[in-house]
Amino acid sequence: MVARAPRKRMYRTMQGRMVDIEKLRAANETVQAVGNMNVNARGDVLGPGGTVVTPKSEVIQKYYEQPKGRVDDTPVRNKPTPANKVQPKQTVQKMSPTPKTVAAPKVQEAPKPVQTFKPKEEGSAKKGIDAALDGLE
Numbered sequence: 001m002v003a004r005a006p007r008k009r010m011y012r013t014m015q016g017r018m019v020d021i022e023k024l025r026a027a028n029e030t031v032q033a034v035g036n037m038n039v040n041a042r043g044d045v046l047g048p049g050g051t052v053v054t055p056k057s058e059v060i061q062k063y064y065e066q067p068k069g070r071v072d073d074t075p076v077r078n079k080p081t082p083a084n085k086v087q088p089k090q091t092v093q094k095m096s097p098t099p100k101t102v103a104a105p106k107v108q109e110a111p112k113p114v115q116t117f118k119p120k121e122e123g124s125a126k127k128g129i130d131a132a133l134d135g136l137e
Helices: 021-027 056-065 129-134
Strands: 011-012 016-020 053-056
Touching: 016 021
Parallel strands: none
Antiparallel strands: 011 016
């Protein structure tokens, strides 16, 4: 078999232009990436002024050396915790328990009868809501 040449990733834009994505990525490797991680498009950690502080190879090496599920450094406290001051003991007064009183059960009232709608005589001039409200008290 004959080996094929690697295909270039050529894309046609909406305007009909051909764009080589690999060439575009290679041209912009050193440009700072958008976001708050301070890295370039290649993955190098950038310092002030866009200088490379840590190359991507060191970042990846450190990631794979670190055991999973563990933190690499212990947290550093900015301020030491203040020593607990010994406070003088305060006397606490004991309260005697109060007897519980049982409340009398509430008496429920009988339910009120439901009012039924009584239609008025035929031929009344009221219509709509006025006619509906006439039968209610």
